[in-house]
Amino acid sequence: LKDLSEKQMSPKMKAITKERAASQPLQERSLETRQDIMASALEQFARHGYEAASVNEICLAAGVSKGAFYHHFSSKQELFLELLTTWLDLMDGQFALLRAQSDNVPQALAKMTVMFGEVYTAAGGNLPVFLEFWSQAQYNPQIWQSVIDPYRRYQKYFAEMLQEGIDEGSLKPIDPQMTAQVMVAQAVGLLLQGLLDPDGADWQRVTQYGFQMILNDLLV
């Protein structure tokens, strides 16, 4: 997740970087430009929202011409989608990793909670895009598809894990489907609250507390 928030230097710095990079292999330079744009876009989307963030600003902040922009991305939308999928892929990877590293289900669940906190901090100032993804999904089928797919996948992950736990006897025989949905809902809700009102509470603690409440119902 860190990759999403690095490259936070000033445009001026960027310009210099650019000049220095002039003697790089072409392909490398192209890739770098592409990532500069993405980093800049991420920040702009987070700061102003998808609609209010202008391509112009993104280019300016990235130290890149509009011509370059449309060379790399066919539209603002595509860039947005690209950002979205990158984000989701990272999340997916994290999930899989965590699950693989855990021996039993309760342990994996506990780790999830930790990871959740990490997402929150790792995204840095760019967490608001998360909400923006969600919001835009309402109005654009393609984004909706891209957001809903992994989302359902997460729920399935959880449900399967819970089922496993039940099977191995470490969890009570609750309804895995619905429990998973509740858990995800809680996670999402806490994220949004932390997003909107970061100083309103110690959200890390509240998150721990909330998951513990649910676990109380699950553990044998």
Next chain:
Amino acid sequence: LKDLSEKQMSPKMKAITKERAASQPLQERSLETRQDIMASALEQFARHGYEAASVNEICLAAGVSKGAFYHHFSSKQELFLELLTTWLDLMDGQFALLRAQSDNVPQALAKMTVMFGEVYTAAGGNLPVFLEFWSQAQYNPQIWQSVIDPYRRYQKYFAEMLQEGIDEGSLKPIDPQMTAQVMVAQAVGLLLQGLLDPDGADWQRVTQYGFQMILNDLLV
């Protein structure tokens, strides 16, 4: 909450209504125009989002001139804020009512769950504005203030209720503050899920289920 989603007639119908209204008392006519605009705006915001919804479209759909629009609202923002506060006031009223009608705390909590479901259905197709409110709060301090105030109030409501329950002996001595926050988070999360993926689950049932899980931890 119903007032927010009525007035769903076509623009053509509206135009006729307008003409008929020409002979009404001025004040009444003015009020009606204002509400027409608000209803239209609610729909447009829900359908396209705050930024993408144009004042022009809102006026067209309301069968109202832009002159009328800017007579009633000084800006798109102000209208948005107006919509927001109306919504929140309604919610506040519902909360207070429900609490007053309940004898003990567990009963009130149960009713809340029901009310939550009602919100979901009552908003009709215009629920997406909810997300839009949340989203815009990120970028606009005034909206943020307007959204965060009642939000914190709700949490306080809940926390007080829980404290009451503990005092009257109907609830376990849990941490009321954090529990309230978790409950609100779950509500919000479920709402968003229902918003994004209405057909992904029977959210009414999931909601019931989720609150039951929390209640299990609370009840003596």
Next chain:
Amino acid sequence: LKDLSEKQMSPKMKAITKERAASQPLQERSLETRQDIMASALEQFARHGYEAASVNEICLAAGVSKGAFYHHFSSKQELFLELLTTWLDLMDGQFALLRAQSDNVPQALAKMTVMFGEVYTAAGGNLPVFLEFWSQAQYNPQIWQSVIDPYRRYQKYFAEMLQEGIDEGSLKPIDPQMTAQVMVAQAVGLLLQGLLDPDGADWQRVTQYGFQMILNDLLV
């Protein structure tokens, strides 16, 4: 000329005046309203120019509703024209007066110079409308007519005066027509300079000086 720049109270003051005036005879009140509007308009036109001054602002500053405005004046233009003619009539009166009060031509000319200085100070902060009159005359035939008529009249006045002076032997036999035009031109030029760069020179003195130069050529 003073009438043009009095009534410089704040809108608040006006509002009070208005309320007090509620018990006045209707006609009187109407007249007052009309003059309030004109005073406000004068100020607004002077401050922002004809186009940039909005009827709204004029009304606000006058403490008058837009309905009232259009009751008294059929358009912004008409008001402007009204202002213009009022101004010009005042000037005309002053001219006639001065000429009547003078025994011989050189004396009258000297007095003109004094009067000119008075115009400058009497107009107070609202002198820029003068330029605005001139400017608008370019684009609007009606205003042009209203501005050009008295203008030519002034020149004729001067020319006649000079002719008189020649006839009575107090002036050299110069071309009265062209001399008059030059004098008026100088007056206008000095006015504009004083308008644009009030602190650039002691325009009163320069005016005296300039007219003296011309007089040197005229006096026998």
Next chain:
Amino acid sequence: LKDLSEKQMSPKMKAITKERAASQPLQERSLETRQDIMASALEQFARHGYEAASVNEICLAAGVSKGAFYHHFSSKQELFLELLTTWLDLMDGQFALLRAQSDNVPQALAKMTVMFGEVYTAAGGNLPVFLEFWSQAQYNPQIWQSVIDPYRRYQKYFAEMLQEGIDEGSLKPIDPQMTAQVMVAQAVGLLLQGLLDPDGADWQRVTQYGFQMILNDLLV
């Protein structure tokens, strides 16, 4: 000064020119577009005044899209200022040239008079912008600055010239400062009169006559 008033072809002609120009080197094409816009703007400002001239009209008359317009100028104001400074620079150049070409002061003064006449004719139909410049200087500090600077410079030019004349013994020991101001004032006044009432007199002749009057006071 002629450059300011050429390019008076119809929009249609322009469109053709544009298409032909599509195969020009980019920089040249850009420059041409810029000048097309400026020429069109000059005409529109002259015809309707600064405020009343719309960017739309300017673009239409120039055969250029609004996008192109805002690519070249950041605002209508900036364009106006650009026009102003170009004009003033031209004037400055003319002044310097004339002075350099003259042997003694009286000769230079005489030439100035001629030049003044040329300005009048060279500007063609676009002289009204002159008044517009003056007018807008009242309401906009930046324009004021741009207009007042060269203006004071002209006066200083004149004053220095006069001082030179006094020193070289070709002029009487008058006050050079005030005399210069009077001369400029007369010039401005005559210009405005010629502007407002072109058929009211033979302004060329009147100008000659007026300057002669002043010269009478200066020459030894």
Next chain:
DNA sequence: ACCACCGGGACAACCCGTTCCT
């Protein structure tokens, strides 16, 4: 008779995302 609210459209300036051509 006078005034105030309300509404009507046209249109302003500006900017946006995008494409074309070098």
Next chain:
DNA sequence: AGGAACGGGTTGTCCCGGTGGT
């Protein structure tokens, strides 16, 4: 990869009638 140009669309405001209350 980039500078120039495109045109449609944005919010907001302007000037102005009409309708009803005082």
